[in-house]
Amino acid sequence: MATEITKLKLPPVVEGEHNYTEISRRISDITLVRKTHFLWFLGFGVTLLFTMMLFYAIAKLLVDGVGIWGVNIPVGWGFAIGNFVWWIGIGHAGTLISAILLLLNQKWRTSINRFAEAMTLVAVAAAGLFPLLHLGRPYYFYWLLPYPNTMALFPQFRSPLVWDVFAVLTYLTVSLVFWYIGMIPDLATLRDRAKKGWTFKIFGILSLGWRGSAEHWHHYERLYLILAGLATPLVVSVHTVVSFDFAAGIIPGWHSTIFGPYFVAGAIFSGFAMVLTLAIPIRWAFNLKDFITMRHLENSAKILIATSLIILYSYLSEYFFAYYSGDQFERYIELNRAFGGYAFMYWILILCNVLLPQLLWFRKLRTNVMFLFILSIFVNIGMWTERYVIVVTSLHHDFLPSSWGMYSGTWWDYATLAGTIGMFFMMMFLFVRMLPLMSMAEMRKLIAPKEAKREEA
């Protein structure tokens, strides 16, 4: 690989000269030694305020009911389901980076996989809130799970909505296991570098007494690889099942076989945008520019272009099949998306998801950190708009004009969305401060001279 890198003139995965001591010190010091910066408190404080707003919005919802949201008939899904799909999609990039790129032996994943996995966990947790709150009677959420009960009833296993419960819960659990297993050696490093008694105890317990013995590594490496192999089909299945929530309905604009791959590509697209949104401030704040190099940012940008083209293809194919099917409802819904009551949202979507990412074809822009950061935020907005358009446009004008209606989010809808965004960033603030944000063990392996030599051979 090393020779290839020079041949292709790619920027290196790790810049500069490093040794084991220095890597362990620099990454663990972020958690153990560095003084908490004023900006961290500021960011944490602001995001905490938004989290409080989320709790307030949830409390209000539980007291007053879903009537405080904008949902109505015909648009029964509204913000909640759109937000759910958006958050789940963001989470998928974490698994993609940690599992799929591991299987593909892409070494550049090493410095970004840990926080991308943390991002997955928090995003899935944020996603999970929405369907629960949207239930109307959230305190009956356990009716979604099969358990012996006095009603002698089970969930309807033929429904994609029940598949979704299993898919999302499995995804959350497997992501957590993968993340934690991957972190054990680094927690042991933190334990061994801890200076205070209580940090030593906490990391000592969390690291389970990891000694890094040859037996430990022998089993660990194999399991990590297998977990990556399990997580790869899982991540594809999860968003496909999410898309079935739509595709299994007969509503025009939803009932389409392209939804699976279309949703998965959109998930990777939005997830990589969120990775950039997080990676760029993190490498700046903790001075990790030699670990999260231009190569990482550029590769993520390339994935953005690729997935942007896939979703463009999906948009076009929806139009083509609406036309080709001859179904007047399908034809109507596609035209209504572009020129109807929600045309504004639709063109934001096209701008953010299709047009702006094309600028990444220019190397100058692709390697401009500020541009990437701003673009990533546009893509996040664009993907949210896409979920909104899918949910709302299809529902608000379905088959019968007598049942048509319009929908718009209320203040509480926006507060809940903004609150989950706040919670997401708050958890990420806590994560970068309290846990190892890069895999030190894998970084050491990456710079080991033996490894470098083997790569050249």
Next chain:
Amino acid sequence: MSSIREPKLFALLAEFDEAEKIIEAAKLARQAGFEKMHAYTPFAIEELSEILQTKRRNWIPAIVLAGGIFGGLTGFFLQYYAAVISYPQNIGGRPPNSWEVFIPITFELTILGGAIIGALGLLILSGLPQLYHPVFAAPEFRRATQDAFFLSIESKDPKFDETETHDFLETLEPVDIIGVLDRRTGSER
């Protein structure tokens, strides 16, 4: 010290500063006939587990497979029981055992079973959690998770002799040699 029993020597640790050196040292120690050996490294070194022959067979894949099969069967028969035995319903004339729609949940639970049981398997095979181990007593050992590579030869080894083994380790040109005591009591390993 109120301890009645004088703590025995548990092992001699030879410290190295690079992966290649510990691989070389482990090979020589293996040739010299030592068996109760362990290597502690800050990152995975595949050659070491081969040289030390830690376990002849890696059971992790088999454990994950078993967990996956268990999860998958649970997933399928959970749905089969609900839809065929416990409460059959006629939904659009579909047969009660409409197995095709049971596949997504079967798949998800296969992955879930494999991942969770695999993770438990890792803990059991590695003997974790084990918050105390004699090697932790050496302050130098804190660097085993950072930048140092340790080869330990335990006193349980039939060929072990404190001075001879120490001299042997010297020939491997380590950075340092550290003796760790076994302060555990009773029948703990």
